[in-house]
Amino acid sequence: MRVRDKVVVVTGAASGIGRAMALRFAAEGAAGVLVADLDEVGATEVAKEIGDRAVAVRADVSVEDDVRGLVTTAESAFGPIGLFCSNAGIITGHGLDATDMEWTRTIAVNVLAHVYAARAVVPGMVERGEGYLLNTCSAAGLVSCPGDAPYAVTKSAAISFAEWVAIHYATKGVKVSVLCPQGVRTGMFEQGIAEEHLTARAVGASGAILDPATVAGAVVEGLEAERFHIFPHPEVAEFVRRKAGDPDRWLAGMARFVDSLEA
Template sequence: MRFAGRSAVVTGAGQGIGRAIAHALTAQGMRVLVSDLDGAAAARVAEEIGGHSLACDVRDPRQIADLVTHANRVLGQIDLWCSNAGFARGDGDMAVSADDAQWQDSWDVHVMAHVRACRLILPDMIARGEGWLLNVASAAGLLSQIGDAAYSATKHAAVSLAQSLAISHGDQGINVSVVCPLYVATPLLGYDDDRAEDRPHDRVILPDDVAQALVEGLRAGRFLILPHPEAADLARGRMADMDRWIEGMRKLRARVWDDENPDLRDLHRRI
């Protein structure tokens, strides 16, 4: 991908990974529209990078349509769409304890937000014979996240959706990438900012590390971008012997998960 002079929309960019992506793309010469559920946070990041901003709840199809319309107006066209917005709330006492509302939110944020955006932006990209679709999923979409079935299931769906987009539209000039990091020091894991120095081990990387891997992956035209390279080995082991992998995950859960005080934000410190 050639970045200079191109335009990008990044959702969930008011903090964490999305903010780092907005900065990284701007540094490569792109014009960026920052979107976030928190409009004030989006505006702050836009001011940092000299970009544009718009508040958007990606669960709402009408707000996604407004975001696309606004992006086309202020950017001229959308060259790169980055679906980064995401959340994790945990299961409770069973893998299926989360209520229907949480499952629906997970589906809408992690999957349907990208579907709905692509329905609107793909026709123009196909007509131009060029465009980039980027989904920040998770290594949970290749493996599984202990303690959050809704997160894991919808991140798997996000990876599958990216594959379908690449298969169906690659010959039309549409470039598709999916980013699957493991643990990143963001508010989702309880870190206050992207300068977190109290990371418990090297597997917890910074948002800037994810953004740099993303830029390198886009430049190389890679579909699967792994800020944690070890995720590839873990995924290969899972596919080679699923029963053995599940047994290993059961043992890991028994060692690190506290059923009495489940806390996703603390889990990464015990692995």
């Protein structure tokens, strides 16, 4: 799948990976880019960087009406959506101490937002016989996330939902990829480092910290190859193989890793 001449929606696009993807898609020749974020000012700035082929929309992806609204705006401005990037996500930095409210909010943003996006665009894609969903799910969805139970659980659920959509709609022309990076130099990561969250320290100790633009480049390459898993950090694929090959050994190794960080 090539982005050129496609209408693209990117959520969580005011900064970080979302911003980098929106800019890269525009550079690749997208027909139109809808830049969606809770941060309306930031989204507007990104849209200005792109120019006439972009519009900014303030949207809370945990609210289904907001997701449907941004789809309507994109289609009114540019035409049928060819690629929907459900990228917005949140972290908590908490384990068993995470509150019910944190669990509820994280499930809404990290899981239900993907469901709302699929509800909004898949029927039209099926009718046209083509379309693409890219869900940002994180390596945490495959190999867990030290220090943040809601994030680990919801990212795993997001991957599971993407698998379900692929299984049910691949033969109808709808393709799906999940973006699963490890450490990326975003505001979220920098805040975690500053606040000494276990999650951020674990990410920093487990591999390279990539720039968002590098991740966006991996996304373009992964979409062109139409791979379900897009790994900006290639080592994640090896981690997944080790986990599948010997879950008990992998869990023991992860426990030792967390102990070393907490020591």
